[in-house]
Amino acid sequence: MNALSQTTAHIDRTTLWTVIILLGLGSFGLRFMFTGLVGNRAMPEWVLRHLRYTSVAVLPGLIASAVFFPTATGGVPDPARLIAAATTIAIGVTTRNVLWAIVGGAGSLYLALYLLG
Template sequence: MDMTSGEIWLTIALVGIGTYLVRFSFIGIIGDREMPEWVLRHLRYTPVAVLPGLVAPLVLWPAATQGQPDPARLAAACAAFVVGYFSKNFIWSAAAGIGTLFLMLWVLG
């Protein structure tokens, strides 16, 4: 698909305006109002719902291995999950996952 320079800049501008309007709807319009308790209760689950959708493809079908499951990434995901479950601390969980990934990549070559 060939796009001219003007079409590319128009697309960038429209996407920028769209994302601005989506953010403004939350920050500018309802940002100074008290949100109902049921909305706040549901918003607490947003990271828990989004994060697995972002991480699962990177663990199960990594591009680095042409989509084949990789023992190093599976071990890192398991280590991050276990440490996160018991410590309830994202920093320790991420550090365990990163450390395990680097160690497993070094061990497995």
């Protein structure tokens, strides 16, 4: 037996497919509420104002775990990712251009990984 098969928990196929189908239906239901039920109606101004901040609220939560607890280093923060995050923020704030921030952050990550080993 290899190490992977020893640590993997076995799940009943019926349970697995039940969970997959229920999660798919739940995901479809949430999307349908906005596109199917509300999609052709005008939303109130206060809802639109709050929806503008969705990406600003979600993206840092997604990125923070990759910067501060990267799986590549076993969950230990490393200088290369911290440098890349700081560079990305600096370029984004300075230029107000998402593409330049992404390119600059990716470039600084690869450069820092190369230089720091």
